[in-house]
Amino acid sequence: EYLSSQSSPEASTKEPNRSKSYDPKKPHITETPLTRRNWYKHVNWLNVVLIVGIPIIGLISAIWTPLRWQTAIFAVAYYFATGLGITAGYHRLWAHTSYSASTPLKIFWAAVGGGAVEGSIRWWARDHRAHHRYTDTEKDPYSVRKGLLYSHFGWMLMKQNPKRIGRTDISDLNDDWVVVWQHKNYLKVVLFMGLIFPSLVCGLAWGDWLGGFIYGGILRIFFVQQATFCVNSLAHWLGDQPFDDRNSPRDHVITALVTLGEGYHNFHHEFPSDYRNAIEWHQYDPTKWSIWLAKQVGLASDLKQFRSNEIEKGRLQQMQKKLDQKRGKLDWGVPLEQLPVMEWDDYVDQTSNGRALVAVAGVVHDVTDFVADHPGGKAMIRSGIGKDATAMFNGGVYNHSNAAHNLLSTMRVGVIRGGMEVEIWKRAHNENKDTMIVKD
Amino acid sequence: EYLSSQSSPEASTKEPNRSKSYDPKKPHITETPLTRRNWYKHVNWLNVVLIVGIPIIGLISAIWTPLRWQTAIFAVAYYFATGLGITAGYHRLWAHTSYSASTPLKIFWAAVGGGAVEGSIRWWARDHRAHHRYTDTEKDPYSVRKGLLYSHFGWMLMKQNPKRIGRTDISDLNDDWVVVWQHKNYLKVVLFMGLIFPSLVCGLAWGDWLGGFIYGGILRIFFVQQATFCVNSLAHWLGDQPFDDRNSPRDHVITALVTLGEGYHNFHHEFPSDYRNAIEWHQYDPTKWSIWLAKQVGLASDLKQFRSNEIEKGRLQQMQKKLDQKRGKLDWGVPLEQLPVMEWDDYVDQTSNGRALVAVAGVVHDVTDFVADHPGGKAMIRSGIGKDATAMFNGGVYNHSNAAHNLLSTMRVGVIRGGMEVEIWKRAHNENKDTMIVKD
Numbered sequence: 015e016y017l018s019s020q021s022s023p024e025a026s027t028k029e030p031n032r033s034k035s036y037d038p039k040k041p042h043i044t045e046t047p048l049t050r051r052n053w054y055k056h057v058n059w060l061n062v063v064l065i066v067g068i069p070i071i072g073l074i075s076a077i078w079t080p081l082r083w084q085t086a087i088f089a090v091a092y093y094f095a096t097g098l099g100i101t102a103g104y105h106r107l108w109a110h111t112s113y114s115a116s117t118p119l120k121i122f123w124a125a126v127g128g129g130a131v132e133g134s135i136r137w138w139a140r141d142h143r144a145h146h147r148y149t150d151t152e153k154d155p156y157s158v159r160k161g162l163l164y165s166h167f168g169w170m171l172m173k174q175n176p177k178r179i180g181r182t183d184i185s186d187l188n189d190d191w192v193v194v195w196q197h198k199n200y201l202k203v204v205l206f207m208g209l210i211f212p213s214l215v216c217g218l219a220w221g222d223w224l225g226g227f228i229y230g231g232i233l234r235i236f237f238v239q240q241a242t243f244c245v246n247s248l249a250h251w252l253g254d255q256p257f258d259d260r261n262s263p264r265d266h267v268i269t270a271l272v273t274l275g276e277g278y279h280n281f282h283h284e285f286p287s288d289y290r291n292a293i294e295w296h297q298y299d300p301t302k303w304s305i306w307l308a309k310q311v312g313l314a315s316d317l318k319q320f321r322s323n324e325i326e327k328g329r330l331q332q333m334q335k336k337l338d339q340k341r342g343k344l345d346w347g348v349p350l351e352q353l354p355v356m357e358w359d360d361y362v363d364q365t366s367n368g369r370a371l372v373a374v375a376g377v378v379h380d381v382t383d384f385v386a387d388h389p390g391g392k393a394m395i396r397s398g399i400g401k402d403a404t405a406m407f408n409g410g411v412y413n414h415s416n417a418a419h420n421l422l423s424t425m426r427v428g429v430i431r432g433g434m435e436v437e438i439w440k441r442a443h444n445e446n447k448d449t450m451i452v453k454d
Numbered sequence: 455e456y457l458s459s460q461s462s463p464e465a466s467t468k469e470p471n472r473s474k475s476y477d478p479k480k481p482h483i484t485e486t487p488l489t490r491r492n493w494y495k496h497v498n499w500l501n502v503v504l505i506v507g508i509p510i511i512g513l514i515s516a517i518w519t520p521l522r523w524q525t526a527i528f529a530v531a532y533y534f535a536t537g538l539g540i541t542a543g544y545h546r547l548w549a550h551t552s553y554s555a556s557t558p559l560k561i562f563w564a565a566v567g568g569g570a571v572e573g574s575i576r577w578w579a580r581d582h583r584a585h586h587r588y589t590d591t592e593k594d595p596y597s598v599r600k601g602l603l604y605s606h607f608g609w610m611l612m613k614q615n616p617k618r619i620g621r622t623d624i625s626d627l628n629d630d631w632v633v634v635w636q637h638k639n640y641l642k643v644v645l646f647m648g649l650i651f652p653s654l655v656c657g658l659a660w661g662d663w664l665g666g667f668i669y670g671g672i673l674r675i676f677f678v679q680q681a682t683f684c685v686n687s688l689a690h691w692l693g694d695q696p697f698d699d700r701n702s703p704r705d706h707v708i709t710a711l712v713t714l715g716e717g718y719h720n721f722h723h724e725f726p727s728d729y730r731n732a733i734e735w736h737q738y739d740p741t742k743w744s745i746w747l748a749k750q751v752g753l754a755s756d757l758k759q760f761r762s763n764e765i766e767k768g769r770l771q772q773m774q775k776k777l778d779q780k781r782g783k784l785d786w787g788v789p790l791e792q793l794p795v796m797e798w799d800d801y802v803d804q805t806s807n808g809r810a811l812v813a814v815a816g817v818v819h820d821v822t823d824f825v826a827d828h829p830g831g832k833a834m835i836r837s838g839i840g841k842d843a844t845a846m847f848n849g850g851v852y853n854h855s856n857a858a859h860n861l862l863s864t865m866r867v868g869v870i871r872g873g874m875e876v877e878i879w880k881r882a883h884n885e886n887k888d889t890m891i892v893k894d
C-alpha cells in the first residue's frame with residue numbers, strides 16, 4: 015500500500031506495552047469470548063476495588079464518622095484542587111500542551127492530579143491522545159459507541175486488549191522529568207496525595223484524622239473520579255454539536271458544571287490545543303480561569319488559542335450543514351428544467367378556457383386554488399390572469415414579499431418559449447399595431 | 455409607460471376622499487411648510503382632544519373617583535373585549551380577511567371594536583391595507599421611517615395629506631353591510647360603546663355610574679388605544695426579523711404581550727392573511743385563541759393558514775442570508791485561482807532550503823508559524839514537509855477535522871502544476887525506479 019512506504023513519526027517512538035506481564039504471543043483474555051466459566055477473568059478486579067469497592071466502604075464508614083465543618087470545607091477545596099489537577103494538568107497541559115507551565119506548577123499539578131487517583135499522567139495522556147485521534151472508532155479507548163456506561167468507567171472495570179488502543183506519539187511526555195518521575199513513583203504519589211495528605215491536614219490542623227481520611231480521602235476521590243469520568247461519557251452523549259457533527263462530542267452546560275468546565279466538548283475536539291473549553295465569558299470553565307490566573311502570577315505562559323476566525327468558520331459551516339439538510343426536506347416547486355414548454359398563445363388560450371394561469375418572469379403558474387386566499391384580494395390576482403404579470407408582481411402594483419415568491423414557485427406548471435414579453439412585443443411590431451407602446 | 459396601459463382593479467373602485475371638506479384644487483395644509491404662525495393649522499385638534507386631552511381629564515378625575523373592585527374587574531374585561539374588537543375584528547377579520555365570521559360575531563366585533571375609539575372599520579382597514587402594501591414608504595400612513603412616535607400616534611395628531619396615503623381596494627368592505635352601517639353611524643357607536651355602555655353596566659349592576667364612566671370608559675379607552683397603537687410603532691422597531699429583513703416589521707414577545715398577540719409582526723407582514731400571528735403554541739396570541747374559540751362554537755369558519763412549508767422556507771432563507779453575510783466577513787484563505795503555480799521540484803527544493811511547506815491536495819501550504827502549535831505534535835506535522843501529505847492529512851495518519859481543513863486553507867501559498875502525485879508517480883516510472891510501489 016502506498017502509505018505504508020512513508021516513514022511515520024510513530025515508528026520512531028518506542029512505546030512500552032501497557033502491562034509488563036503482557037506477552038504478545040499468547041492470546042489476550044479479551045480475545046476469548048466471555049462465558050459463564052471465565053467471566054471473572056475478564057474483570058479488572060484491581061480497578062473494581064479502586065473505583066467501586068473502596069467508595070462503598072467509604073460510604074458505609076461515613077455513617078459512623080461525624081463530619082466536622084472544617085473537614086467538609088477542606089474536602090470540597092481539595093476536590094477542586096485534585097479535579098483541576100486532572101483538567102488543567104493532565105488534560106490541558108500534558109495531553110494537549112495547550113500552554114506551558116513552569117516547573118513548580120507542573121509539580122503541583124502532578125501531585126494533586128495524582129491525588130485524584132486516575133492513573134499516571136503518562137498513561138492518562140497516552141489514552142487521551144488516542145481518544146482524540148481515533149474518536150468513536152475501535153481504537154478509541156473509551157468510545158461512547160460502546161455504550162454510555164462503557165465510556166464512563168466500563169472500559170476500566172473490564173480488561174482491555176492493549177493492542178486495540180490506538181498508538182500515539184508521547185515523546186514530549188517522555189522528555190518531561192515531572193511526568194516520568196510521577197509515572198515511576200505513581201503508587202507512592204497516589205497513597206500520599208490521595209489518602210495520607212488529606213488525613214494529615216485534617217488531623218494536624220483540627221484533630222480530625224479519621225474524617226480527613228474518609229471525607230477528604232476516600233469519598234472525595236470517589237466524587238472527583240465520577241465527575242471527571244463524565245468527560246468521556248456525558249460529554250459524548252448530551253448536548254449540541256455547534257462545530258461539527260461528524261463525531262460524538264457535544265457541548266452542554268450540565269457537563270461543564272460537573273467537570274470543572276470540560277463540558278464544551280464539541281469545541282474541544284475541534285480545537286483540542288486551545289487552552290479554553292468555553293469560549294464565551296458567561297460559560298462555566300474554572301479550568302480555563304485557573305490557567306489564566308496561573309499566567310497572571312507568572313506560573314504559566316504561551317496560552318494557545320485558535321483565532322476566532324477559525325472558530326466562527328466551523329460554527330458557520332455546521333449551521334450551513336443543518337440549513338442544507340432542512341432545505342432538502344422542503345418543497346421548492348417543480349424545478350424549471352422539468353416543466354413543459356408552452357407557447358405564449360397557448361397560455362393565453364388556456365386562460366380564456368377558464369384555467370387561472372398567471373405568467374411571471376417566463377414561468378406559468380396555476381393559481382386556481384389560490385385566488386380566494388390571495389392576501390391582496392381576488393380582484394388583484396385575477397387582473398394578472400392571461401397576462402405577463404412580471405412587473406405587477408414585482409412592484410408595478412405590489413412588490414411581493416419573499417414569502418410570496420416562494421409560494422409562487424410551488425404553483426409552477428410551465429415555461430414560456432422565448433421568455434414571453436419579447437415575443438408579444440415582436441408580434442405587435444410585426445403586425446404594425448400600436449396597442450402597446452414601449453418606451454426606451 | 456408599459457404598466458399604465460394595463461387595467462388595474464384599483465381603477466374600478468371609486469374611493470371617496472377621506473374628508474368631505476377636502477378640495478383637491480386648493481393646496482392641502484400639509485403642502486405648506488410648518489411655521490411659527492401656521493403651526494396650529496397643521497395640528498389635528500380633534501384627535502389631540504380624543505387621544506391626549508380626554509385621557510388627561512380622565513386621569514385627573516380618577517383622583518376623586520374611588521375605584522370599586524367590581525368596576526376594576528369590568529374595566530379590565532372590557533379592555534380585553536374592545537382590544538380584541540380591534541385585533542380579531544378590525545385587523546384579522548376585515549383588513550386581512552384571514553377568516554370568515556358569522557353575522558352575530560361581525561356585529562359583536564363592530565360594536566366592541568367601535569368602543570376602542572380608533573375610527574370606523576372602513577377607515578381603519580383602508581389605512582391598514584395601505585400600510586401593508588406600501589410598508590415603510592411615503593405612501594405608508596404610519597411609516598416607522600418617520601420616527602417611532604410618528605408611527606405610534608404622531609400620524610393622527612398632525613393633519614395628513616389624503617393624497618399621500620397609498621390607495622387600496624376595499625370593495626369587499628363596501629359590500630359588507632356591518633362595515634357600512636358602522637361607518638355611517640360611527641359617532642353613535644363610539645359614544646355608546648365607548649362611554650355609555652360601560653357606565654350603564656357599572657351603574658345598573660352595582661351603582662357605580664361615575665366609576666364605570668371614568669375607569670370602564672375614558673381610562674380603558676386610553677389603555678386600549680396606546681396598546682393597539684404599539685402594533686404600528688413597537689412592532690416595527692423592537693425585536694428580530696426571522697422571515698425577512700427587507701422591511702421594518704419585527705417579532706418580539708413584549709410587543710405581543712402589549713398588543714393581545716400582534717407582536718409577531720415580522721411573520722404577520724410576510725403572511726398577512728394567516729389568522730395567527732404567533733405560530734408556536736407557547737407564544738402569546740390571545741387574538742388567535744379567541745378566533746379559534748369562535749370557530750369551535752360555530753361563529754367563525756375558513757381560518758386561513760399558510761402551509762408550514764412556506765413559513766419554514768422564509769425562515770430558512772433569512773437564516774441563509776445572515777449566514778452569507780457572516781461568511782463574507784471571515785478569512786477563507788487566498789482563493790485558489792489567485793495562487794502562484796509551482797513545479798513539484800520547486801516545492802521540494804524550497805522545503806530543503808528550510809521553508810516548512812506541506813502539499814495537500816495539490817495546494818502548497820506554509821506551516822512555518824504553525825509547527826510549534828500543531829495539536830498533533832511537531833513530529834507529526836514535520837513528517838509532511840516536502841511530501842505529498844494529502845493522504846496523511848485525510849486519514850492516512852489522522853483524519854483531520856473540519857476545523858483543521860479550514861485552518862489549512864488560510865496557509866495556502868501556491869498550487870502545484872499537474873496535481874503532484876501523478877507527476878511523481880510518472881517520474882518514478884519513467885526513471886524505472888521502484889522506490890514507490892503503487893497497488894491497483
Ligand code: HEM
Nearest residue numbers: 372389390394395398406411412414415418422586587724
Ligand atoms: C400570481 C400569484 C400571486 C401570488 C402567489 C401572490 C401572493 C401574495 C402574497 C403571499 C401576499 C401577502 C403579502 C406578501 O407576502 O407580500 C400578496 C399580497 C398582495 N398581492 Fe399578491 N400574489 C399573486 C399575484 C398578484 C397580482 C397579479 C397582483 C396585482 C395585480 C397582486 C397584488 C397584491 C397586493 C396589492 C398585495 C398586498 C396585500 C396586502 O399586503 O395588504 N398579487 N400576494
Ligand code: HEM
Nearest residue numbers: 146147284812829830834835838846851852854855858862
Ligand atoms: C499541514 C498542516 C496541518 C494542519 C493545519 C494540521 C492541523 C491540525 C489540527 C487543527 C489538529 C487538531 C485536531 C483536529 O482539528 O482534527 C490536528 C491534529 C492532528 N494532526 Fe495535524 N495538521 C497538519 C498536518 C498534519 C500532518 C502532516 C500530520 C501527520 C503526518 C498530522 C497529524 C495529526 C494528528 C495525529 C493529530 C491528532 C492530535 C490529537 O487530536 O490528539 N497533522 N492537526
Ligand SMILES: [Fe+2]
Nearest residue numbers: 245246263279
Ligand atoms: Fe472526548
Ligand SMILES: [Fe+2]
Nearest residue numbers: 142146282286
Ligand atoms: Fe481532550
Ligand SMILES: [Fe+2]
Nearest residue numbers: 685686703719
Ligand atoms: Fe405593520
Ligand SMILES: [Fe+2]
Nearest residue numbers: 545586722726
Ligand atoms: Fe396587518
